[in-house]
Amino acid sequence: MAQLTLRGMHKRYGDTHIIKGIDLDVRDGEFLVFVGPSGCGKTTTLRMIAGLEDISEGELQIDGQRANDLRPADRGAAMVFQSYALYPHMTVAENMGFALKMAGVPKAEREAQVRRTADTLRLTELLDRRPAQLSGGQRQRVAIGRAIVRKPKVFLFDEPLSNLDASLRVDMRIELARLHKQLGATMIYVTHDQTEAMTLGDRIAVFHQGRIEQIGSPLSLYERPATTFVASFIGSPRINLIPHPEADAPAAYRQLWDSLSATLPAQTHTIGIRPEHLQLADPHQAGIPAQVELAEHLGDITLIHARVEGLAGTVVLKLGEAGRHLSHGAALQLAVQTAHVHGFDAAGQRLAD
Known part of the structure; x- marks a missing residue:
């Protein structure tokens, strides 16, 4: 688990100013959701936390340590992508254990860790299958399992359910909520779907044009929106x-x-x-x-x-x-x-x- 602090964070691509000064404290063990329309900066912020994008200005701290210049592998963060990014020629077990293998973890320890994680995600019977033999929901659970085995300080989810149909998204929301409760892990979750945000988040950060418009509990945003943008974005049907x-x-x-x-x-x-x-x-x-x-x-x-x-x-x-x-x-x-x-x-x- 981890605490994260973002202070005055900006992101520029040449003359294009994407992130315009974000200040944020992520609590140890909380499930924080970044929500907002496409192009508002939520995924860019997540990628800066992961180390996949440089920070143009400002500071990122993970557990009190400045992380701006740390390599992605040294930040203690594991990212789960929208596209699953599984190796098609590897089995479920091999996909889940690949990062441990690259880190030099002994085979017996690696296999035990993969099996424990598979039990948690109810994947044990699928360990010998390849991604092509899995449903979309099963592939997403494998991608999550691959992150869990690394025992990261923080999980970063980039719209992980957007490729699933409506009923599977509901099932996976339940799965993620259960997983968060079981692991007690710090999780940051990006979505443009305000229903996902309302049902999953301990708190929600509403992004708009490269800034955080408001942050708070789902009910506080619904009952006391700070701006007309937040009022219209949170709630279905719209205000x-x-x-x-x-x-x-x-x-x-x-x-x-x-x-x-x-x-x-x-x-x-x-x-x-x-x-x-x-x-x-x-x-x-x-x-x-x-x-x-x-x-x-x-x-x-x-x-x-x-x-x-x-x-x-x-x-x-x-x-x-x-x-x-x-x-x-x-x-x-x-x-x-x-x-x-x-x-x-x-x-x-x-x-x-």
């Missing part, structure tokens, strides 16, 4: 972001804004409200008039995309039984849960509650 209406906006739009902004500061420029906090008004009360554009009936819930006159785009409601009968064109009366609104200023920054 509704309502901009301040112009003076001549239609009455329904102004009514929606007035209902949402009742408890927010006067300088509020944009209001966020999660789909589960927009509701249908009580039949005996007047609400905000809207019309159904699309109803997604998903079994236990229904997602309603509703049009409010004057508002660009639609608002989304997440409904239970009340949404089952709704379809395109239906007239609605909306109500809002004002206790759950988020106010942001003109720069997209959260306003004090």
Whole structure:
């Protein structure tokens, strides 16, 4: 296990500034997830930690030791790649033990370590197979096993589940959570999938344009997003972001804004409200008039995309039984849960509650 410290870290490729000053403390034994859209700098940061990319400016410490100039093999980090990177001509056992063989570990010790790791990952019956004989999920477990046998201080995962289908991704998320609990290891995990981030991470670092926009527990990011970017990136379905209406906006739009902004500061420029906090008004009360554009009936819930006159785009409601009968064109009366609104200023920054 390890503690990592990143201070003022930058990465430049010539005139292109990729990482723009990252400060981060990774706790011993935690599962930290880097999440963000493609090109935001999360994988580049992971590769700088691994030693696969030079650090242009700033400092990386691993367990208090400056690691900027250490070779990748000397950093105590093991990286698991998206592509698995298994040797096709080697068996599972040979793939898992290859790094130990290169390090000169005696054969008997090497085989014992591989077998212990295979037991942990439920790979024992597959040790004599080659990668072509394995499913995608099994190959990924072999890649993880190859990292485990090295007994690294920190595991670095670079979008390891993105090549798997949806059901396998769920299975592997469960496997990784179990593995983290069993090993108690420090893990940093890169993904663009916010569902993976929310379900796996002790904490999540949200990357945006080469910076960390916010870091915190999954629930803290969901319930108190620091910016409109974090608010819109974390959560599925996405949050509704309502901009301040112009003076001549239609009455329904102004009514929606007035209902949402009742408890927010006067300088509020944009209001966020999660789909589960927009509701249908009580039949005996007047609400905000809207019309159904699309109803997604998903079994236990229904997602309603509703049009409010004057508002660009639609608002989304997440409904239970009340949404089952709704379809395109239906007239609605909306109500809002004002206790759950988020106010942001003109720069997209959260306003004090």
